[in-house]
Amino acid sequence: MPDPTRTWTAALIVIGDEILSGRTQDRNVAQIATWLNVQGIRLREVRVVADDQDAIVEAVNALRARNDYLFTTGGIGPTHDDITVDAIAAALGVPVEIHESARAVLAAYYESRGGLTEARLRMARVPAGASLIENRMSGAPGIRHGNIFIMAGVPSITAGMLESLTGALEGGRPLLSATIGCWVAESEVADLLGATERAHEGCQIGSYPFFREGRTGANFVVRSTDQDRLDACMASLTAGLEQGGWPVHPGGI
Amino acid sequence: MPDPTRTWTAALIVIGDEILSGRTQDRNVAQIATWLNVQGIRLREVRVVADDQDAIVEAVNALRARNDYLFTTGGIGPTHDDITVDAIAAALGVPVEIHESARAVLAAYYESRGGLTEARLRMARVPAGASLIENRMSGAPGIRHGNIFIMAGVPSITAGMLESLTGALEGGRPLLSATIGCWVAESEVADLLGATERAHEGCQIGSYPFFREGRTGANFVVRSTDQDRLDACMASLTAGLEQGGWPVHPGGI
Numbered sequence: 001m002p003d004p005t006r007t008w009t010a011a012l013i014v015i016g017d018e019i020l021s022g023r024t025q026d027r028n029v030a031q032i033a034t035w036l037n038v039q040g041i042r043l044r045e046v047r048v049v050a051d052d053q054d055a056i057v058e059a060v061n062a063l064r065a066r067n068d069y070l071f072t073t074g075g076i077g078p079t080h081d082d083i084t085v086d087a088i089a090a091a092l093g094v095p096v097e098i099h100e101s102a103r104a105v106l107a108a109y110y111e112s113r114g115g116l117t118e119a120r121l122r123m124a125r126v127p128a129g130a131s132l133i134e135n136r137m138s139g140a141p142g143i144r145h146g147n148i149f150i151m152a153g154v155p156s157i158t159a160g161m162l163e164s165l166t167g168a169l170e171g172g173r174p175l176l177s178a179t180i181g182c183w184v185a186e187s188e189v190a191d192l193l194g195a196t197e198r199a200h201e202g203c204q205i206g207s208y209p210f211f212r213e214g215r216t217g218a219n220f221v222v223r224s225t226d227q228d229r230l231d232a233c234m235a236s237l238t239a240g241l242e243q244g245g246w247p248v249h250p251g252g253i
Numbered sequence: 254m255p256d257p258t259r260t261w262t263a264a265l266i267v268i269g270d271e272i273l274s275g276r277t278q279d280r281n282v283a284q285i286a287t288w289l290n291v292q293g294i295r296l297r298e299v300r301v302v303a304d305d306q307d308a309i310v311e312a313v314n315a316l317r318a319r320n321d322y323l324f325t326t327g328g329i330g331p332t333h334d335d336i337t338v339d340a341i342a343a344a345l346g347v348p349v350e351i352h353e354s355a356r357a358v359l360a361a362y363y364e365s366r367g368g369l370t371e372a373r374l375r376m377a378r379v380p381a382g383a384s385l386i387e388n389r390m391s392g393a394p395g396i397r398h399g400n401i402f403i404m405a406g407v408p409s410i411t412a413g414m415l416e417s418l419t420g421a422l423e424g425g426r427p428l429l430s431a432t433i434g435c436w437v438a439e440s441e442v443a444d445l446l447g448a449t450e451r452a453h454e455g456c457q458i459g460s461y462p463f464f465r466e467g468r469t470g471a472n473f474v475v476r477s478t479d480q481d482r483l484d485a486c487m488a489s490l491t492a493g494l495e496q497g498g499w500p501v502h503p504g505g506i
Contacts, residue, residue, distance in 0.1 A: 005310065017459055020296045021430065022286030023474060024461065026279070033275030044271045045308065046301035048282065051459075055298065078484040079460040080447035119443035132460065154462060177274065190372035195334035205334040206270055206304075208277065209407060211391065221276060224442040 008171045009044040012035050015074040015084055016153055017051050027155040028073040035162045040171025041069060046246055051075060056087035064091075068208065074153030076140060078119040084150060085143070089127035092145065099126040102141050109139030131138035136160035173225040177235050181253030182246045185209070186218040192240045193220065200233035202226055210253075219252040261424045263289050264316035268327040268337050269406055270304050280408040281326040288415045293424025294322060304328060309340035317344075317401055322422065324419040327406030329393060331372040337403060338396070342380035343399065352379045355394050362392030389413040426478040431487050433498045434506030438462070439471040445493045446473065453486035455479055463506075472505040 014033055018024040026048070033043040044067060049055040056075075064070040074085030088152040089096045102124035107116045123140035126132075133149065134144030135157060142161040149165070152156045182189070186209045197205045206221040220237060224230040238248050267287055271277040279301070297320060303307040309328075317323040328337030342349045355377035360369045371472040376393035379385075386395030386402065388410060396403040397416040402418070403409045417433040435442070439462045450458045459474040473490060491501050 014299075017457070017476075018474070019282065019476075020286055020299065020462055021428070022283045022290060022296070022477065023430070023432075023459075025283045029272065030278045031274045033273055035275075037275060043275070044303065046267075046273065046299075048299035050297065075459070077462060079377075079443045081457075081459055082448060113438070114441065117440065120440045122443070123440075136256065154464070169294060171400045175274070177276070179276075187367070187370065187376075188367065190332045190375070197333060204270070206276075206334055207330065208271055211407070211409065221271070221274075223270075223274070 006172050008041045008065045008069075009056060010041050010071060011044060011067040012046045012061045013056070013063065013070070013072045014046065014048040015051065015056060016048075016073055017081070018207070019074075020049050021049055022128060026082040028153070028158055031106065031159060032073070032151075032162065035166075037175050039166070039169055040174045041169065042175060051081045051083055053083055053087045053090060056084065056090040060088055060091040061146070063123065064146075066120060066131055067147075069147050069149065071149045071151060073158055074107070076123065076150060076152060078122045078140075078204045081199055082122070085125050085127060088148065088150060091180045092127055092148075094128040096125050098124050099132060099143075103127065103179045105132075105135075105152065106139050107143055109224075133161050134164040136164065147182055175196060175223055175225055175228050176227055177221050177223045179221045179252040180238060180241075181219045181249040181251075183215055183253070184241070184246045186214045189241065189244065189246070190220075192206055192244065193237070196237045196240060200236065202229045204235065205233070205234040212253075217253050221252075259292045259425050261322075262320045263294050263322040263324060264297060264320040265299045266309070266312045266316065266323070266325045267299065267301040268304065268309060268325055269289075269301075270334070272301050273303055273326075281404075281406070281411055283402075284408060284412060285324055285326070285415065288419075289424075290428050292419070292422055293427045294422065295428060297411040304334045305337055306336055306340045306343060309337065310344040313341055313401070317399075319476040322400050322402065324402045324404060326404045326411055327404060329396070329403060331375045335375070338378050338506075340382060341398070341401065341403060345380055345401075347381040350381045351376050351377050352383065352385060352396075355370045355379065355385055358385075358388075358394055359392050364431065386414050388458040389417065428476055428478055429480055429483050430474050431483060431493060432474045433470055433487070433494075434470060434472045434502040434504075435494055436467045436468055436506070437472045437494070437499045442471075442497065442499070443496065444495065446490070449490045449493060451487065453482060453489065455482045458485040458486070458490065465506075470506050474505075 130145040203224040383398040390413040
């Protein structure tokens with residue numbers, strides 16, 4: 001009988017100089033976080049590291065041990081700066097090998113595109129003992145090794161890989177959330193927020209201020225794995241804000 | 254005489270459940286990375302952690318020791334989920350105190366906005382020994398303690414804090430970059446990219462594939478701290494691509 005209170009956790013390593021240089025705006029953190037929530041898995045920590053073997057090895061070994069799942073994005077293409085597979089194999093202490101099914105997938109994909117060159121065959125390399133994650137968008141598959149999921153860096157390709165993993169990972173109860181917004185400075189309702197969270201066990205309230213059109217506002221997000229508790233907490237928070245004279249915008253502003 | 258070859262590094266800790274839940278798309282990594290490049294400082298690693306004291310303490314102590322600078326974003330507001338100051342003080346082993354100049358700044362800011370309540374006074378709390386970073390957008394200042402820079406989570410406020418720090422941090426030579434794009438599968442030019450990088454010391458070439466309008470392309474970014482080397486590498490790469498029959502788009506596609 002599975003424990004309904006167990007929290008399943010994941011970590012994510014975003015691999016790529018282009019994120020650390022500011023050239024590319026990462027989209028995979030939000031995408032993978034959202035997908036994990038639906039699977040009942042909590043994204044607990046993220047690291048962004050350079051295309052550097054030592055940095056990848058350190059992050060992989062720190063995070064795979066203390067989370068149920070570890071995802072990586074980036075560095076699995078055919079070029080010289082794609083070193084993720086080698087680095088993860090080094091972290092695991094296993095050799096790199098050609099995965100025969102990946103070779104077949106790539107051979108079929110590139111048959112009408114100039115053939116399977118040596119550079120393209122690099123994308124069939126996996127840490128020994130791995131299985132594949134289907135890539136519905138382009139040729140090169142993702143890679144699974146134990147609790148590690150090695151994904152593409154291009155967000156649309158990662159999306160397809162996540163789709164093919166949907167429902168395949170054991171998780172717990174999904175984290176539910178509800179949002180309301182108010183045109184109020186969060187400092188005016190700080191006490192109310194704290195008191196409401198303390199009165200509702202199993203719920204967290206996040207407060208996210210913003211400045212728009214010269215006005216100050218905030219969105220408040222209640223999170224819980226229990227729908228009834230979440231509803232009770234949100235009702236209490238809404239009543240408190242309305243009583244304070246701040247009309248509430250369901251769904252946020 | 255400063256060493257012109259020294260690389261100055263920074264790390265960034267993004268603090269916030271809203272990033273890990275997927276609710277909020279982070280904008281501070283790219284913003285701070287870009288700003289650091291101009292200061293001659295390299296962003297070497299990023300961690301995203303929850304609003305959790307132990308997680309923040311671990312990340313702060315790991316990253317401040319091995320980088321010249323450490324930046325944090327998020328968790329410095331007036332509400333119960335804003336625990337960054339307490340966590341960083343705990344990491345440093347110093348008490349939290351009210352910074353008198355911060356109190357004065359907040360008192361002035363809130364004079365016409367309902368006064369300096371207890372919740373608002375929370376934003377004057379700093380790890381003992383800290384100085385302030387000017388906030389040109391709203392009341393609460395950022396905080397500097399040694400090599401740690403504690404910034405807001407709201408990107409527009411962070412931008413103002415970065416502006417007030419511009420030119421104030423010692424750095425090395427800025428990392429320069431140039432970009433070209435080609436309508437080519439990166440796997441077709443993988444050998445050319447690797448060989449060009451090996452032939453040009455002090456340059457790195459990044460390859461960033463994309464799929465647009467049903468076509469495959471890639472942007473290639475050459476990075477170096479030396480303009481002459483960068484120009485030579487880019488000229489060589491451009492010649493190689495053009496000779497291979499792939500017209501080059503300066504600036505990228």
